[in-house]
């Protein structure tokens with residue numbers, strides 16, 4: 665097999681952000697509506713801080729009004745729910761996002777279900793889950809990571825996936841299940857596999873499209889990949905990298921890897937996303953796209969297609 669094509673998520677994300685920026689300017693000039701995105705973070709988890717910072721910065725660059733709500737780790741559930749109620753009622757806020765994971769003392773489901781479904785730009789609210797799974801996707805906000813993964817798949821295979829078999833490894837509500845709905849809507853034949861699937865490697869080897877969202881560093885190697893498959897790696901795992909040296913406390917430096925062993929899988933795949941630089945940047949780009957869609961709805965203007 666020839667070396668696999670590297671699917672450049674950073675470049676695809678930049679193209680989407682470009683469209684969002686242009687369309688935001690058009691919307692604001694025509695209607696006076698400025699898309700507003702409220703990003704809520706509770707606590708100091710370092711990775712979450714980075715993601716939230718990046719979301720707020722990208723939102724500003726798109727021409728949005730971006731409001732970051734940083735709440736201390738000890739914030740109670742009631743106070744967080746009150747903050748969400750205020751944001752639901754604020755007409756200048758079109759998108760609300762609560763960064764996950766939340767501290768253990770807060771019920772994540774309760775918080776997500778408190779967000780107005782029409783401002784739920786993460787697409788996690790049950791109303792949006794229901795819209796997506798019943799095919800009412802024109803009204804649904806689609807979760808950002810699967811939506812971004814789908815754009816990368818379409819870049820390689822086009823819009824019609826009929827006749828293709830897709831295997832998703834991972835059954836989370838945030839990635840695995842919505843990814844399955846999107847692939848099904850594009851007419852792929854879909855299997856959701858997981859850590860308890862018997863002979864996982866052989867199931868994966870049946871896939872023309874293999875999506876890895878299992879959360880285990882480099883778990884899927886070449887033995888899981890069919891010749892010519894498109895491999896989408898959703899995993900973002902930080903692992904020790906002593907070969908890069910040590911920090912001042914003597915701890916090994918770290919590096920990011922996906923759920924797929926890139927070098928090994930590349931020998932079989934036709935196209936594969938890297939980590940970093942694959943699906944991750946698309947998550948943030950699709951959040952901008954969802955927020956613009958929400959603002960367009962509020963202004964009664966047709967939203968752009970991505």
Ligand SMILES: Nc1nc2c(c(=O)[nH]1)N[C@@H](CN(C=O)c1ccc(C(=O)N[C@@H](CCC(=O)O)C(=O)O)cc1)CN2
Pocket residue numbers: 714715761762763764765786808809900920939940941942943944945946947948
């Ligand atoms: N409310 C939400 N919480 C979380 C989501 C989400 O979609 N909504 N997803 C993840 C984290 N996440 C966004 O929040 C996210 C993860 C990774 C990236 C990204 O761009 N990764 C880069 C590498 C960045 C690095 O160096 O650490 C890449 O893959 O190239 C963006 C967003 C959990 N929480």
